Amino acid sequence: MQDFAIFWDWLSFAARWLHVITGIAWIGSSFYFIALDLGLRQRPGLPEGAHGEEWQVHGGGFYHIQKYLVAPAEMPEHLTWFKWESYWTWMSGFFLLAIVYYGGADLYLIDPNVLEMSAPVAIALSAGSLVIGWLFYDQLCKSPLGRNDTSLMLILYVILIIIAWGYTQIFSGRAAFLHLGAITATIMSANVFLVIIPNQKIVVADLIAGRKPDPKYGKIAKTRSLHNNYLTLPVIFLMLSNHYPLAYATEFNWVIASIVFMIGVLIRHYFNSMHARKGQPHWTWGLSAVLFIIIIWLSTVPEELTGEKKLSMTAERFASAQHFEAARDTVMGRCAMCHAAEPSWEGIYHAPKNVRFDSENEIAERAREIYLQAGVSHAMPPGNVSGITPEERALLVAWFEEGLSN
Secondary structure, X not given: OHHHHHHHHHHHHHHHHHHHXXXXXXXXXXXXXXXXXXXXXXXXOOOOOEEEEEEEEEOOEEEEEEEEOOOOOOOOOOOOOOOHHHHHHHHHHHHHHHHHHHOOHHHHHOOOOOOOOOHHHHHHHHHHHHXXXXXXXXXXXXXXXXXXXXXXXXXXXXXXXXXXXXXXOOOOHHHHHHHHHHHHHHHHXXXXXXXXXXXXXXHHHHHXXXXXXXXXXXXXXXXXXXXXXXXXXXXXXXXXXXXXXXXHOOOOHHHHHHHHHHHHHHHHHHHHHHHOOOOXXXXXXXXXXXXXXXXXXXXXXXXXXXXXXXXXXXXXXXXXXXXXXXXXXXXXXXXXXXXXXOOOOOOOOOOHHHOOOOOHHXXXXXXXXXXXXXXXXXXXXXXXXXXXXXXHHHHXXXXXXXXXXX
């Protein structure tokens, strides 16, 4: 069993690494082509059907690029398709979802304090929500509401807020954020696989057959590409959020996720405006900073905290705090079954992240992490498998604050 656990952990690492590599390739090409598209310039004498051109310099050479809104008069001999970056990002992401959240459903996907359910039911809800989310989005884009890009984006934002709240009512906070990112990434990748690339293939087939391509296919593809453009940055945040329990494991986590989408849109607007040579709206960064401060406040407002206090004391000060013995007993009773030199929890053979609570000194030295992971937020224990109570969490917070004031 221990060998299998080691293999499973390395399989997770390999899937995560592949996901990061393919994600960089996809997001990088997305940023490049959006910048290229917005930077195109028109001039007299462009070939028939050309919408604009761009001169670029990189790697010791110059590039002369022209874009045809529908298609060129003749099909070029060599045509490069940008699609596999998207496909492999989604496939590796789903593989990672299956390894971590389906394989460890009891720890990472299910939180009994949110909703009691079996692992098969949780997995079915997870996979089903991705499919249903795409189908609903696709039909909305094809409806009369999809004819206006601005109205459609506002409607989609409201729907994303509802989805964010819904996921937090079903899964653990960590899984809720991950699934909000997964459903967004599914929409983005399905846009490429089911809309953008098929439409481009129709245009190519018309050119080969000597027919004049219908411009509607390019317009539809451009709308979906615009959605992908604005969804890119929120997806990155959500995929990284599992490292930050103050984002996903607090009372207003769904509000935090909703604000993250707003910040992503603001930052993307800055880059889009700059690449389109329409100026640099620096106000977007200022507003994003204000929204981020609101996120920080939301992550601590349930405990009426003002944020993380400056640490300047030693572990001995936490060990001498009034509530240390009670906090020590709580940690050893609720956390040490995994965080120990010899974990007793089935399937855990090494202390996660090598964090151990075998001694009073180790607990005192980890006061800040305990405070963040199990006091202010509910990130630990995963899914509250050890049944830590709200009173015990409050005790950990009180202990930490005593250590700060000593």
